[in-house]
Amino acid sequence: MATSSYKRHLAKTITWRIVGTLDTIVLAWIITGNPLTGLKIGGAEVITKMILYYFHERIWFNTGVKNSKKRHLFKTITWRIIGTLDTFLLSWFISGNPLTGLKIGVAEVVTKMILYYFHERSWYRINFGLEKRGVKKE
Known part of the structure; x- marks a missing residue:
């Protein structure tokens, strides 16, 4: 596996986390009515989601x-x-x-799927971290 693919996945992880965290902060703020709760939830997600997303990318990269x-x-x-x-x-x-957790989780299903799809389509058009466009596994 090329080292550049790791750089690509790291860059995708970071860009997605920025978009995802902003979405979570706004949704949690709206649902709870408390901007501090939104910031706490968004802040906690930064670590967990970056780790989970990176491994998700690695698994998909290695599929056929x-x-x-x-x-x-x-x-x-x-x-x-x-x-x-x-x-x-x-x-x-x-x-x-738990009801607050459920409300936030359900609300983000729609917003995050839309945002993630466009994030994927955008990265598909970017050559960063690819040695050759023709062998791209992304």
Whole structure:
């Protein structure tokens, strides 16, 4: 595996985490009515989500699934399942209320799937970390 693919996945991890964290902060703020709770949940997610996302990227990189919009859709769905479970658990823990965790988790299913799909499509067009465009596994 080329070293450049690790750089690519790290860059994708960071850009997605920025987008995802901002979305979580706003949703948690709206649902709880408390901007500090939104910041706490978003801040906690930075670590857990970057670790989970990086391994999600590595697993998908090593699959034999061809590049296609279907692949991006399946990556979107698998990531959203992992991400929503993480958000639900963190939101529950931080707010102390399982219903709050559930509300935040459910709300982000829609917003994050849309944002993630466009993040994937954008990265598909970027050559950063690829040795040759023709052998791209992303």
